[in-house]
Amino acid sequence: MDIKAVGPADINAVLQQMRALREQAAQPLGRLDNAAALDRTQAGSRTEAGTSLQFGAALEQAVQTVDQLQKTAGASATAFARGEEKDLVKVMIDSQKSSIGFQAMVQVRNRMVTAYQDIMNMPI
Numbered sequence: 001m002d003i004k005a006v007g008p009a010d011i012n013a014v015l016q017q018m019r020a021l022r023e024q025a026a027q028p029l030g031r032l033d034n035a036a037a038l039d040r041t042q043a044g045s046r047t048e049a050g051t052s053l054q055f056g057a058a059l060e061q062a063v064q065t066v067d068q069l070q071k072t073a074g075a076s077a078t079a080f081a082r083g084e085e086k087d088l089v090k091v092m093i094d095s096q097k098s099s100i101g102f103q104a105m106v107q108v109r110n111r112m113v114t115a116y117q118d119i120m121n122m123p124i
Helices: 008-026 035-082 088-120
Strands: none
Touching (some): 008 035
C-alpha cells in the first residue's frame, strides 16, 4: 500500500492559490467602459474557475490522504493488539501522522467556514 503524503510543496501551492484569490477579491471592480475590459473580466472568470477546480482537487486529495493515514494507523494499532506487529514506535508514528493530518484538516475546514461566513455577511 503506497501512501502519498501531502508535502510542503503541495501545501505551499494551495496557500499560493489562496493568496492569489484573496488578492483578486481585494481589488476594486471599477467600471467596465468598453468591450475589451469586459473580455478581460470574462477571461479572469475562466481563470478563477480553473483555480477553483485546482483548489478543490487539492483539497479532495488532502482529505483522501488523511483518510488513508487514519486507515493505516488503525490497521497498525489492530496488528499490534493482535501481536502481529512488534514495532511499537512504528504504530505510534502512524498514529501521530494520522492525528496531525486530521488536526490540519479541521483547521482548514474552520478557516473555510469562517471565510464563507465572512463572505455571506458582506454588504452588497
